[in-house]
Amino acid sequence: DHYVVIGKGESILSCVNEIMLAISNGYADNKPVVVLLPSEEEKKRLELSPDVEILIGEPSNKDTLKRANVESAKYVILALEDDSKSVFVTLLVKGMSNAKVFVEALRPESFELLKQAGADRVIVSRELGGRLLASSIFEPEVVDVIEDLTTSTGSYDITVIPGDEVWGLEYKQAFEKLYPKGCFLMGYIAQRVVLMPSLAERIPKGSKLVVLKRAGK
Amino acid sequence: DHYVVIGKGESILSCVNEIMLAISNGYADNKPVVVLLPSEEEKKRLELSPDVEILIGEPSNKDTLKRANVESAKYVILALEDDSKSVFVTLLVKGMSNAKVFVEALRPESFELLKQAGADRVIVSRELGGRLLASSIFEPEVVDVIEDLTTSTGSYDITVIPGDEVWGLEYKQAFEKLYPKGCFLMGYIAQRVVLMPSLAERIPKGSKLVVLKRAGK
Ligand SMILES: [Ca+2]
Ligand SMILES: [Ca+2]
Numbered sequence: 342d343h344y345v346v347i348g349k350g351e352s353i354l355s356c357v358n359e360i361m362l363a364i365s366n367g368y369a370d371n372k373p374v375v376v377l378l379p380s381e382e383e384k385k386r387l388e389l390s391p392d393v394e395i396l397i398g399e400p401s402n403k404d405t406l407k408r409a410n411v412e413s414a415k416y417v418i419l420a421l422e423d424d425s426k427s428v429f430v431t432l433l434v435k436g437m438s439n440a441k442v443f444v445e446a447l448r449p450e451s452f453e454l455l456k457q458a459g460a461d462r463v464i465v466s467r468e469l470g471g472r473l474l475a476s477s478i479f480e481p482e483v484v485d486v487i488e489d490l491t492t493s494t495g496s497y498d499i500t501v502i503p504g505d506e507v508w509g510l511e512y513k514q515a516f517e518k519l520y521p522k523g524c525f526l527m528g529y530i531a532q533r534v535v536l537m538p539s540l541a542e543r544i545p546k547g548s549k550l551v552v553l554k555r556a557g558k
Numbered sequence: 559d560h561y562v563v564i565g566k567g568e569s570i571l572s573c574v575n576e577i578m579l580a581i582s583n584g585y586a587d588n589k590p591v592v593v594l595l596p597s598e599e600e601k602k603r604l605e606l607s608p609d610v611e612i613l614i615g616e617p618s619n620k621d622t623l624k625r626a627n628v629e630s631a632k633y634v635i636l637a638l639e640d641d642s643k644s645v646f647v648t649l650l651v652k653g654m655s656n657a658k659v660f661v662e663a664l665r666p667e668s669f670e671l672l673k674q675a676g677a678d679r680v681i682v683s684r685e686l687g688g689r690l691l692a693s694s695i696f697e698p699e700v701v702d703v704i705e706d707l708t709t710s711t712g713s714y715d716i717t718v719i720p721g722d723e724v725w726g727l728e729y730k731q732a733f734e735k736l737y738p739k740g741c742f743l744m745g746y747i748a749q750r751v752v753l754m755p756s757l758a759e760r761i762p763k764g765s766k767l768v769v770l771k772r773a774g775k
Contacts, residue, residue, distance in 0.1 A: 344695065351665055355688030360695065369696040418691050420684075443694045445687050448568055462694045462701070466687025470662050471572030471637065472709055473686075477660045477679045478561065478577065478633045479586035482747050483716050484679070486768060491704055492689055497753050499700050525754045527742070527770065530699050536714050537742045537770060551703060553744065553754060 343373040345409050345440070347400045347430065348420035349383050352445050352466060356418055359492075361390050368500075375409050400430050406437065414440040424451035428458045435459035496556055504529060504550040513540040515550075525553040560590040562626050562657070564617045564647065565637035566600050569662050569683060573635055576709075578607050585717075592626050617647050623654065631657040641668035645675045652676035713773055721746060721767040730757040732767075742770040 346357055357376060363369035375394045378384050384395055398405035400421065411417060417440045421427045427444050428451070434442050441461045446452060448465070455463045476484050489495035502524065507515035516526045528536035529548040536551065544550075563574055574593060580586035592611045595601050601612055615622035617638065628634060634657045638644045644661050645668070651659055658678045663669060665682070672680045693701050706712035719741065724732035733743045745753035746765040753768065761767070 350684060351682070352684040352688035352691065355666070355685040356692045357688075359689045359692035363692065363696050416695050418695075420688065420691065441695075443691050445684070445691060449572070462691075462698070464687050464690050464694075465568065466683045466690075467567060467569040467637075467662070468572040469686060469690075469705075469708055470681050470683025471569035471574075472576045473681050473683075474569065474635050474637065474660050474662060474679075475573045475576035475580065477681075478635075478658075479580050480718050481679070482718050482751055482766070482768065485751055486716055486744075486753070487704070487708055488686075490707070491686055499703055501697055501699050520754075520757060523754075525744070527703075534699055534702055536703070537737075537740075537772065540737060549699070551699065555754065 342413060342415050343375060343410065344416050344418070345375045345377065345411055345414045346418045346420075347377040347409070348418075348422065348445070349379055350420065350422055352420035353378070354387050354389065356420065357389055357393060361392065372415070375414075377405065377409050401426055401433070403433055403437070406430075406433060411440065412438050414438060416440055417442045418445075419443070420445040422447065424448055424455070427451070428454050431455060431458040431460050490553075494556065498554055498556050499527070500552060500554055501530065502550050502552055504544060504548045507544050507550070508546045508548065510544055511540065512538045512542050512544065515544050519550075519552065523555055524550075527551045527553055559630060559632050560592060560627065561633050561635070562592045562594065562628055562631045563635045563637075564594040564626070565635075565639065565662070566596055567637065567639055569637035570595070571604050571606065573637065574606055574610060578609060589632070592631075594622065594626050618643055618650070620650055620654070623647075623650060628657065629655050631655060633657055634659045635662075636660070637662040639664065641665055641672070644668070645671050648672060648675040648677050707770075711773065715771055715773050716744070717769060717771055718747065719767050719769055721761055721765045724761050724767070725763045725765065727761055728757065729755045729759050729761060732761050736767075736769065740772055741767075744768045744770055 364371050377396045417434050419427050443462045444455050444460045446463050446465045452463050490499050519526050528551045531545045531548045581588050594613045634651050636644050660679045661672050661677045663680050663682045669680050707716050736743050745768045748762045748765040
């Protein structure tokens, strides 16, 4: 019932920092974070938070995964800088654990293979980076907004909140009820994410809300 | 007055594809796109659009940059997979051209140095990827929304539109005027980006608008 982060490089650092921040903000459950790195050098270089348990070992080795208690982990994150190894480790983890597995891929071509191996989410970081570089040309302000929205720092965050206080209200009424509280209602999540419903559409009972908020509120 | 994209790897592919898409949608000016790659192998591997001019050469060589007409370029994008080389090439480009320079950095530590070298924007892709992996744990729907918002595909886009039809209106009035047209008014850009203004705040004359739209509208 803990978090396991496996890999190397800058993705690991920002991922672990974001998890620690979410735990300290109360957004994520306060469970142990175990980080598996390939070497002592990488451990020195990354300077991870002292609240994290760090193991050194080769993740494609099942015994190493057992040392990290992958069997009982709730979430396993892989950022291995090697997509074939990521496929292999995803299969190993899925074979020994019920954990959700989130994987950073280097190449878009690896997306499907990682999904087939059982990955619950695949992020192709550099593809995202390339798109933002392109958008910097034709819509720089949008890139500013997106850079802010993708981190828990900055001025604004997108977040999900319980919706019970506006269930059954029309979207327009719900918007006006939440706005003075600093929540900008973008849409709701019932079976799927629905942004920008029509003004008269009623917020479904049981749904959660997607809102934009000022950071720190 | 053209676009120059320099580097290698997946960032280049997604960056060029996004520029071509923006040109075909009319979001970006229809100017030539010149891509400078390090080798013929990289050219074969990436399979870039045939509408792109591809040069092969070493970007830290000033003559290579001249071949790409960097002197008269409007935008130069660097994704070199080597942050020290990126600093060097940023200095070269800024010394010979008035182009805006947007750089992909591998390490967060390089951010400040690239800014000092004159980079107009620095994107640390893998840092962004790491944050999204972490957010997948505690707010997976937000990651879905952000993945959609960061590409011109998917269901929704954040975009900037001219604001003249709502200048002087209160934010609430402007919101209600634009909503039926499929534009969800998030805020405005005057000197800086202001999201979620108060309901009675007037949209400043001369400002542009930040809106969420359904894709393809
Ligand atoms: Ca933020
Ligand atoms: Ca989109």
